[in-house]
Amino acid sequence: xxxxxxxxxRIDNAxxxxxxxxxxxxxxxxxxxxxxxxxxxxxxxxxxxxTGKLYxxxxxxxxxxxILNATFSMKMVIERYNKMKEENNHQLSSAxxxxxxxxxxxxxxxxxxxxxxxxxxxxxxxxxSGLSIKDMQNLETQLETSLKSVRMKxxxxxxxxxxxxxxxxxxxKQQNSELQKQVCTTEExxxxxxxxxxxxxxxxxxxxxxxxxxxxSQPEQHNDETSAKNMKLCVTPNAKPSITTDNST
Numbered sequence: 001x002x003x004x005x006x007x008x009x010r011i012d013n014a015x016x017x018x019x020x021x022x023x024x025x026x027x028x029x030x031x032x033x034x035x036x037x038x039x040x041x042x043x044x045x046x047x048x049x050x051t052g053k054l055y056x057x058x059x060x061x062x063x064x065x066x067i068l069n070a071t072f073s074m075k076m077v078i079e080r081y082n083k084m085k086e087e088n089n090h091q092l093s094s095a096x097x098x099x100x101x102x103x104x105x106x107x108x109x110x111x112x113x114x115x116x117x118x119x120x121x122x123x124x125x126x127x128x129s130g131l132s133i134k135d136m137q138n139l140e141t142q143l144e145t146s147l148k149s150v151r152m153k154x155x156x157x158x159x160x161x162x163x164x165x166x167x168x169x170x171x172x173k174q175q176n177s178e179l180q181k182q183v184c185t186t187e188e189x190x191x192x193x194x195x196x197x198x199x200x201x202x203x204x205x206x207x208x209x210x211x212x213x214x215x216x217s218q219p220e221q222h223n224d225e226t227s228a229k230n231m232k233l234c235v236t237p238n239a240k241p242s243i244t245t246d247n248s249t
Contacts (some may be wrong), residue, residue, distance in 0.1 A: 017050075021050070023050075025047055025055055028045060029045060029055065029057045032045045032057045033057060033059070036059035037059075041059070042059060042060050042080070043057070043058070043059045043077075044056075044058045044078065044081070045057045045058075046074075053144070056074055058073040058074035058076075058077045059073065060076050060077060089204070122139055123139070123143065148183070148231060156246075
């Protein structure tokens with residue numbers, strides 16, 4: 001037959017209470033000693049009876065201390081307990097202080113956000129009914145200052161854009177001039193290839209040295225005159241064209 005479950009409550013009978021205390025005290029101290037030996041743990045147990053009598057057990061890492069001076073061993077356990085408790089309290093205090101700090105920061109940020117939202121609504125012309133004349137004047141000054149800054153920034157951007165356009169325009173003009181030179185050179189080359197007996201000489205020493213090439217046939221006269229006009233447009237201003245006549249043929 002198994003043992004019945006004992007109700008955990010104060011034993012009214014003093015004799016039974018003392019017997020139970022002695023048995024359980026011995027069992028508790030025995031368990032504490034076994035725990036320290038089996039698990040290599042530092043154990044401290046302090047028991048006061050109802051009459052005020054002290055019973056204790058302490059175990060440290062140094063077995064010699066346990067054997068030689070049990071009181072000193074208990075002191076070491078208590079000191080370690082107090083040290084660990086103080087460190088834990090400090091950590092809890094630090095965590096609590098940090099929590100309060102971030103709570104204050106969050107409250108400040110909420111106030112700043114609320115202020116910015118109110119300012120934004122006022123700048124948009126909303127919720128102006130509660131403002132005084134001075135507040136409205138300050139708001140108007142703020143808007144004018146902001147508008148001036150926006151216009152200055154806009155003008156600077158437009159000016160920079162115009163500078164870039166001017167650079168691009170000059171580049172296009174330069175490219176166009178190069179293309180015109182290439183076209184003139186190509187036309188001169190084509191005319192020389194089509195009419196090898198007609199030559200266009202440029203003489204910088206004499207201002208006018210004209211000769212007529214009579215070897216050209218009559219039907220091609222009109223085309224030659226047109227070609228000469230085209231070539232005249234491509235001659236540089238410093239050079240003067242001259243038509244020479246080759247009488248050797």
